Amino acid sequence: MLTAIGRWCINLTLETRTLLHLIVRSLSCLPALLPGRRPPVLRVFLKQIYFSGFESLRIILPVSLAIGTAIIAQVMGLMGTGNETLAAKVLVWAVVRELGPLLTATIVIARSGAAIATELGSMRLNGEIDAIDAIGIPPDEYLLLPRLAGMTLAMAALTIYFEAGAVLGGILVASYGWHIPVEQFFQGIYAALTLKDLTVSLGKSLLFGLFVSAICSQKGFHVSRNVTMIPRAASGGVMLSLFTVFALDGVAALLVHGLGSN
């Protein structure tokens, strides 16, 4: 038992070190994204934003509306009418502080994270990564950097859309379902929403985006010459990303709302 725990800890440490090394390596190439420096890198970066950010909106928006609706329905069901301001506050706290970054990350992991691991794994298997290196193009700069930067920015943007969508869903259901005046609901939202909450939410989404893209890229990059490794890389990337996102969220909640309130 102790041996197993020790082995797990060692593996986790080694994997974290490799991951941080990959992040540092990629971010050290950041100047390549400046206009005119490396046009192909900028093109991959924009494609990544389109794929992870824009195309995911079709999933993010309906989910966010549904979540906002569900939260308000639960809160109003529990408290009844007359507590509209509190209902709005609960919505903001739940969505901006926790659910927004967390659910957005979960959706992005399932969609784009798996796609990144599969694409890079397939490129590794077909020798395309070696080929890119052989024609004088650094794989870190051309393949990793745009994926990390693109997904990180897309995650932040999607989190904002998710939170806005959930609040909108809450407003709609409160207004049509319980006939609460929109102005009254907005007062509760304004009262609950702080700059700190927004900053923490944005910071978390950036952190999640960076780690998810790095984990999935790393899994794809390390596919060996065996086709069965591609689905393993994809599922491994998804599972480790989920674990990391929930762990980071717990640590962030503890630091910001737990330890910080004492």
Add this chain to the structure above:
Amino acid sequence: MAMPAQLYCNNLSFSEICAPLNLDLITGERLAVLVADEESALELLQTLVGLRPPRSGERLLFTETPESLAPTARRALRRRLGIVADKVGLVSNLTVLENLLLPATYPGGNLQQLQAAALTTLQKVGFDADADLRPGELRQLQKRQVLLARALLGAPELLLYVDLLTGLSARERAALLNAIAAVGESSGAASLFICSDPAQAGRFGVDVCDLLKGENP
């Protein structure tokens, strides 16, 4: 004064089953090397371009040892090469045109000019399909034509071909060899044909060194 070798190998060992390679390839010179199998051909290519260190011996690429260079300088050295090899193939998620432009536009440059040059080069090598297709939609000959065009577009000083004719019909082989004769030779670059199929090695019209028999130029 003697011309500096584009590629110099001194007792270069790259595979367990092939004899070491001795080579002194200068500008405009063309030579074929016959190795044991496809794996050996890839090992030789990777060793020559510095993707793997030699087992033993010495190899100089444009008078430099790739391993001794910083990564940036090593990649700059590789950009002086043209590689036509299935194993150093096309990027599957890019179109034919994007594949051609990838190495050419990477350091920057005028995209429109390069695009026009890329399309002209494609025509010269006999590529007759749509440049917006992806590699998965191309026939074997078309893939090799695109690889050749990509290599030529960078105005290489040394062209490395690996198993160029393998898997092609007689008509396709002739088409590809004609394209190389028309475009490749006029570039003035040195050429090394690495081949693992004895039946194909003699088709390039150049001297062949059979490394299985320990022959060297």
